[in-house]
Structure formats: structure tokens, C-alpha cells
Amino acid sequence: MRFSLPGTGDVRQVPVFGCECKVCCQARVNVRRRRRPCCALLETPQGDLLIDAGLTDLAERFEQKGLNAILLTHYHVDHVQGLFHLRWGMGEKIPVYGPSDVQGYADLLKHPGILKFMPAAEPFQRFELSGIGVTPIPLQHSKPTYGYLLEYNNSLIAYLTDTVGLPEQTQIFLKQLLKERRIDLLVMDCSYPPQNTTPRNHNDLNMALEIHHSLRPCRTVLTHISHEMDLWLSDHPDSLPDHVQVARDDDDFLF
Structure with a gap:
């Protein structure tokens, strides 16, 4: 199993339009310093599962290899904008799962094209997609939002964005x-x-580390990073504890 992070930025991305801070200036000349919309991709021999669809080049990325399904954390534009082009493609329907949100975003639910929006996933109820166990868990955000537990063979990944802290019921479930x-x-x-x-x-570093210490995973990777966070990290390079790292676009992890 290969788990990767094609995008690790917040809604403004990095560089931020019009910003002249050192982080944004570096990102304009060094592609490795840039941050695209936050998302993740899980690849297994049985198929590929995309989490969030903020990248605007999804049709190009997956035209040759295909895409088995999409999980949406929520319907903010930076997490769904890539679907607007993808939906008018041709071929088999692509299942899209996510939380219940009758408003969705713009006319995606009304005119889905090749996207097949599935009934809302039930919180804490595990289901399978292409051999991957998926458990939606509620998060705290300004729209209905899910994080996801992903199980493949003996590996367990918790993908928890966008959120500010964790709801009590989610904390109880994870404990x-x-x-x-x-x-x-x-x-x-x-x-x-x-x-x-x-x-x-969204979490600040204090809240993210509090969750890390509470859940005690083997490894924590921080994502949905703003240019303010990058700027602070550049001035505090040794601020993270062991087993915690900040993600970069296209980081990947093999299991």
C-alpha cells in the first residue's frame, strides 16, 4: 500500500497571492516549497482511493490509470473544486462518498455527470472500498465534516482534516x-x-500536538499548512517532538 499527500496546503495555498513573506517568495522559485490544496491518495493492488478533490488537474492525473472512488471530508471549495471538470468526462461512474450535506457545493449534487454521489456515509460505521476498510469519524468544522480511518492488511491510517480539536464522541471512539x-x-x-x-x-500546533499525545500514533504528519505556519517553522526549526513531522506536497509512505 502506498499512501501519499499530493497537496498539503490550506485554502490560500503557498505561495499566497500578493504575499511577499520569505516563505511565499521561496515558493515562487522552488516548486518543492509550494503547497497545493490538501488531499491524499491511497494506492493498493485493488485500486486507488482519493481523499478530497481540491486539485484542479484530476482529469489529467487519473485519465490513464483510473480512479476507483473518492472520499470527501466536506464540501468547501478547496476540497471539491477538481470535481467540476472531472464530472463531465466519459466512462464508468466514479463513486463519491462523504458526510451528509444537503447544500453540497454549487451544482455538483444536481449535475454530477460521471460522478456517482453515494448515500451519506454513517459515522463510525466501517465499510469497504477496493479492499480498504473505511470508517468515517466526525470532525469539528464550519460544514459537516468527516475524517477517515483507513485499514489495509494490518496497517491503520487516521486522516483528520479539516478540524479544530476533536468532538467528544470521536475522542471516545478513538480511545x-x-x-x-x-x-x-x-x-x-x-x-x-x-x-x-x-x-x-483549524488546529494550531498546540491543538495538533495535544491530539498527537492523546492518540500516541507511531507517526504523526501535519498537513493543511498555511504560509503563517511555514513561516513560524522556518524560525523554529527544532520545535516538533519525535515522531511528528510537517508534510510536503507529494510526500509518500509505504506500508
């Missing part, structure tokens, strides 16, 4: 799960550097 097994990889929303007050929609 119960951890009595039986350990999370191999936790991919965690960390949009902001440490703040003096609780952020509104």
Missing part, C-alpha cells in the same frame, strides 16, 4: 479503538502556529 491496536500513521490538520486563543476552524 476505545486504541485499546485494541495502535494507529500507524496520523495525518493531522495543523493550519496555524501556536495561538493564544483557540482558532475557529
